[in-house]
Amino acid sequence: MAEDFKSVVLIATPGEQADRLGETLRELPSVSLEEHKATLTEMNGQAVKLAGAHDLVVFRTDHARERDLAAIRALRAQADPAAVILAITPADTSLAEAGELTRAGVDDVLPDTLTRDELETRLTHWAKSARATSIEVSETAQSLGKLISVAQARGGIGATTLAANLADQIARPSRRRKAPGNRVVLVDLDLQFGGVGSFLDLEPNEALFQLASNGGKIDGTWLDAALVEKTPGLFVLTAPARPMPLDALTRDQVDRLMGALRRRFDYVVVDLPRALVEWLAPVLKQSDRMLLVTDTAVPSIHQARRLIDSFTEDNLGLSINVVINHEKKPMIRGRHHTEASKVLERTFDSWIPHDPKPAREAVDRGVPLSSIAARAPMTRAIRALAQQLVADLDRSDQVAATDTKYH
Ligand SMILES: Nc1ncnc2c1ncn2[C@@H]1O[C@H](COP(=O)(O)OP(=O)(O)OP(=O)(O)O)[C@@H](O)[C@H]1O
Ligand SMILES: [Mg+2]
Known part of the structure; x- marks a missing residue:
């Protein structure tokens, strides 16, 4: 497996922007993608497991809505500390909204206007930081019913x-x-x-x-x-x-x-x-x-x-x-x-x-x-x-x- 291979889970409701994002991610040769057509809230707890199973959780939010913020906080509280959560937001997202997302626990807020190459650079950066911490965690994991x-x-x-x-x-x-x-x-x-x-x-x-x-x-x-x-x-x-x-x-x-x-x-x-x-x-x-x-x-x-x-x-x-x-x-x-x-x-x-x-x-x-x-x-x-x-x-x-x- 290539050094920079990333497994990404994308959570986004169907729509033009989300479809374009999915398409861009699918085209990236270094990305293995799992897609869920839903909001983060609708993922109903599964997001924690997905976060444990992938390098990156990428989700789309329209504007920092209270529900999304609550779902991010929940995910952050439960997920492995090494999990990386990235939010993709519309280009007109205000700094205040981006700040709210970060405070809730998102690692990075990316505008949905990023080009394919820019997106890949950001994903590579975050995937590396996820890998650095995940080894210790997996070694202590025990198999439970x-x-x-x-x-x-x-x-x-x-x-x-x-x-x-x-x-x-x-x-x-x-x-x-x-x-x-x-x-x-x-x-x-x-x-x-x-x-x-x-x-x-x-x-x-x-x-x-x-x-x-x-x-x-x-x-x-x-x-x-x-x-x-x-x-x-x-x-x-x-x-x-x-x-x-x-x-x-x-x-x-x-x-x-x-x-x-x-x-x-x-x-x-x-x-x-x-x-x-x-x-x-x-x-x-x-x-x-x-x-x-x-x-x-x-x-x-x-x-x-x-x-x-x-x-x-x-x-x-x-x-x-x-x-x-x-x-x-x-x-x-x-x-x-x-x-x-x-x-x-x-x-x-x-x-x-x-x-x-x-x-x-x-x-x-x-x-x-x-x-x-x-x-x-x-x-x-x-x-x-x-x-x-x-x-x-x-x-x-x-x-x-x-x-x-x-x-
Ligand atoms: N799909 C079904 N079709 C027909 N009868 C059913 C069905 N499901 C359960 N029952 C019957 O309904 C009755 C109540 O079921 P059960 O005791 O499982 O309910 P409960 O929710 O556990 O109730 P309690 O509040 O007493 O704990 C039982 O007699 C059971 O056989
Ligand atoms: Mg009963």
Whole structure:
């Protein structure tokens, strides 16, 4: 790989200027380009990972809008300190606006009128400075399992159903795709109304109680007593039989629990409580992805909006996917879908159809959907979501690994 080769991620909404910029970057022989047609805000947490996987993050902003500034601050707070962030702005950007961008954490503000050669010179300059610091960082990086947290926009919407069946799907080997299964742990952190145990016909477990009373000591003995293997590769940590007061656990205990599980498993799937408790912060902080289960009724969408705001306050870089339950992916989206999508500032990619028969039968028998209705529309939808998530999360790992190798 040439000494001055740069990997660049470009984040820009489609438009004449952005297209021209993409074209210029694509033409540069020393640049490998990944393009995202979105604003920095819309990248919804992915920007942190992209920043870790590329030499340079280049994004286009029209004028230093508050939203962009907030997104830059978030990116700066979460990203590797070696990440280089460059803003491309219209030529009439004022010095005051450029100053605001720099204060928010941008390394350089470049006018979109730069010629191809000027642009290449600036990119080379910044790519070199990124490389100088990235080696130390990658050496300390440790391989940890991925954490997927599942939240609900209203009670009874199907969050536990999704958490349990998603964990099951991620754990199962796929003969068709020749993919081996993963080691997965499903954790019920809904301490008061926890439903994972009854969904999978498992006994409640006192381990979380003990964790609260033993000062948070997590060792092999505690883990062995806490975890039950439901099916090959799928381990479960159920909630205690007696509802626990939500403040029984501390931030520090939950932080260590998540860390210990991520060291032992490839994937940790967490069923979150409905209440916004203090110890959610470490779960959110360690989450690689959150799935927020909702329907498209107006009250649910408004609650989902409030939750997204609250969760991203704790983890500004958190990537949240909205999952619409009880609704088949529509061929043509209705007006209420468009409105809801606008309120949540997200496209809806995951839909789980209303499928009461297998849902009921799985609960009655205490088994995952895959064991009793592998071909049911609901099972297929959750399988597709699991495959997509695993692919996304793996890809971000691979990109990071390749990146490390070449440095
Ligand atoms: N797509 C679906 N089609 C039909 N029934 C479903 C679907 N998803 C979930 N259900 C059913 O809805 C009920 C509630 O689901 P679940 O317990 O997963 O919701 P929850 O959001 O975890 O609720 P809680 O607020 O009690 O934690 C269950 O009986 C489940 O089988
Ligand atoms: Mg539940």
